[in-house]
Amino acid sequence: MVQRSQAEAELQASEAKFRAMIEAAPDAIIITDDAGTIVLINDQAIKLFEYAKHELLGEKVETLLPATLRNKHQKHRQLYAEAPKARLMGVGLDLKALRKDKSEFPVEISLSPIQTDSGKLTFCAIRDVTERRELTRKIEKLNQGLASRNNDLQLVNKELEAFSYSVSHDLRAPLRAIDGFSNILLSSLSEKLDEQEANYFNRIRAAANKMSTLIDDLLMLARVTQADVSLTEVNLSEVAEKVVQNLREAEPERNVQVYVQKNLWVDADPVLLQVTIENLISNAWKFTAKVGEAHINIERETRDGGEVVAIRDNGAGFDMGYADKLFTPFQRLHSASDFPGTGIGLATIARIMAKLNGRVWAEAEPGKGASFYLKFNSVRNTL
Amino acid sequence: MRNQSILLVEDNPDDVALMLHALKSNNMSNDIVIAEDGQQALTKLFGNVENPINPALILLDLNLPIIRGLEVLKKVRDNEKTRLTPVVVMTSSLELSDRYSSYRCGANSYIRKPVDFDEFVKVIHELSRYWLQINCPALDA
Numbered sequence: 001m002v003q004r005s006q007a008e009a010e011l012q013a014s015e016a017k018f019r020a021m022i023e024a025a026p027d028a029i030i031i032t033d034d035a036g037t038i039v040l041i042n043d044q045a046i047k048l049f050e051y052a053k054h055e056l057l058g059e060k061v062e063t064l065l066p067a068t069l070r071n072k073h074q075k076h077r078q079l080y081a082e083a084p085k086a087r088l089m090g091v092g093l094d095l096k097a098l099r100k101d102k103s104e105f106p107v108e109i110s111l112s113p114i115q116t117d118s119g120k121l122t123f124c125a126i127r128d129v130t131e132r133r134e135l136t137r138k139i140e141k142l143n144q145g146l147a148s149r150n151n152d153l154q155l156v157n158k159e160l161e162a163f164s165y166s167v168s169h170d171l172r173a174p175l176r177a178i179d180g181f182s183n184i185l186l187s188s189l190s191e192k193l194d195e196q197e198a199n200y201f202n203r204i205r206a207a208a209n210k211m212s213t214l215i216d217d218l219l220m221l222a223r224v225t226q227a228d229v230s231l232t233e234v235n236l237s238e239v240a241e242k243v244v245q246n247l248r249e250a251e252p253e254r255n256v257q258v259y260v261q262k263n264l265w266v267d268a269d270p271v272l273l274q275v276t277i278e279n280l281i282s283n284a285w286k287f288t289a290k291v292g293e294a295h296i297n298i299e300r301e302t303r304d305g306g307e308v309v310a311i312r313d314n315g316a317g318f319d320m321g322y323a324d325k326l327f328t329p330f331q332r333l334h335s336a337s338d339f340p341g342t343g344i345g346l347a348t349i350a351r352i353m354a355k356l357n358g359r360v361w362a363e364a365e366p367g368k369g370a371s372f373y374l375k376f377n378s379v380r381n382t383l
Numbered sequence: 384m385r386n387q388s389i390l391l392v393e394d395n396p397d398d399v400a401l402m403l404h405a406l407k408s409n410n411m412s413n414d415i416v417i418a419e420d421g422q423q424a425l426t427k428l429f430g431n432v433e434n435p436i437n438p439a440l441i442l443l444d445l446n447l448p449i450i451r452g453l454e455v456l457k458k459v460r461d462n463e464k465t466r467l468t469p470v471v472v473m474t475s476s477l478e479l480s481d482r483y484s485s486y487r488c489g490a491n492s493y494i495r496k497p498v499d500f501d502e503f504v505k506v507i508h509e510l511s512r513y514w515l516q517i518n519c520p521a522l523d524a
Contacts, residue, residue, distance in 0.1 A: 176503070180401040183501065
């Protein structure tokens with residue numbers, strides 16, 4: 001007798017433990033017997049279905065299903081009872097459950113068989129997936145939006161390419177005519193023209209050429225934006241030396257001291273790096289035109305804890321108050337009569353450096369020169 | 384050889400006038416045959432006409448109506464008569480792809496027409512030197 005009551009007590013204790021575990025579970029849990037009758041239901045499930053506990057205990061589990069699914073569910077339940085194993089219910093189907101107030105909601109249900117002294121039971125964990133479904137729907141909608149935007153972008157890109165091509169061909173032809181015919185007239189009329197008239201002809205020509213440069217610079221900016229980047233190790237020093245050599249040949253009368261540190265290897269796209277270095281050295285060359293002893297230095301430095309390539313000059317410089325405007329297209333910090341330019345070069349460089357996963361910034365002081373810093377993925381000096 | 388013609392394939396009348404002026408100021412007095420589009424150029428070269436021309440040099444714009452410049456270039460290279468005729472592509476484009484495809488299609492040279500007329504005249508001057516070279520080959524020693 002004593003033994004039996006002890007065994008009963010142990011059983012009761014273990015059942016109490018089991019119930020406590022079920023109650024503490026974060027999911028709604030219902031346990032049914034093999035006839036589909038609800039024998040246990042935790043508070044989460046009560047909350048989920050909005051019933052009182054006593055209203056569900058002893059009821060068929062089909063009470064919690066939309067009427068249209070009840071028959072089918074009964075059959076499925078019988079099949080499950082014949083070959084029970086732990087699994088998700090209705091994988092790939094949109095399962096629905098029914099609250100007391102007859103409203104439906106989407107659920108995910110996992111089933112596992114439990115063998116007990118009082119027979120086979122089925123353990124059902126039920127999760128309300130309304131929020132997750134909503135999220136999935138939102139993500140799908142966002143994805144669709146993205147796909148359509150991507151499509152739009154590709155179209156715009158194609159149009160832009162066609163546009164640049166047309167600009168490159170068609171916009172320059174009239175300028176060539178303006179400059180060419182003014183030039184021919186200027187020489188054939190030379191004896192009849194007074195100084196001012198000749199000056200006007202020259203202004204027409206200068207304007208046409210200015211516009212031609214502007215078109216070229218704009219096209220370069222557009223091309224850089226569209227360019228595919230192929231990163232590889234490039235010897236920046238060699239690129240720089242070639243640029244300097246070209247500048248010396250174009251303006252042999254200028255005497256500029258240029259120092260280029262040897263073998264500066266950087267991670268870059270060769271074509272885009274060429275554009276960047278050409279722009280920066282040409283700028284340094286241009287802005288040192290009015291100093292007695294012009295210096296340009298290109299070398300590796302440590303800045304903000306990283307290796308950078310610095311391009312310094314002792315030219316006109318600029319007011320640091322405008323430093324943030326420097327890389328905006330069409331922003332010029334000097335008058336055209338002092339230093340001609342289109343104000344597109346540095347914007348192009350900023351775009352290139354962003355494409356190379358790098359950065360460009362500048363420091364300067366008016367009258368004391370400017371320093372431009374290029375941060376690449378890696379800067380290496382083989383010497 | 385000296386009096387052989389130059390075929391200028393150019394649809395823009397302004398460019399034609401400037402080109403003629405530049406050629407003249409470089410003392411190139413050859414007959415210049417002008418074709419205003421690719422179709423005209425092909426007809427003058429290969430068409431069933433009374434006097435199909437056999438130019439010593441072809442100056443070719445790329446951006447042409449009806450038949451584009453590169454198509455003309457391909458047909459010129461495919462034809463036995465003009466297979467070896469020097470072709471200089473002269474165009475406004477700064478596009479690298481234009482330059483590459485011109486050379487791929489068999490252009491001998493590629494020149495970007497400058498906006499600055501002085502530069503334009505210089506380019507034609509270089510062209511006339513090239514012209515002299517192909518017309519007056521060095522004598523065998």
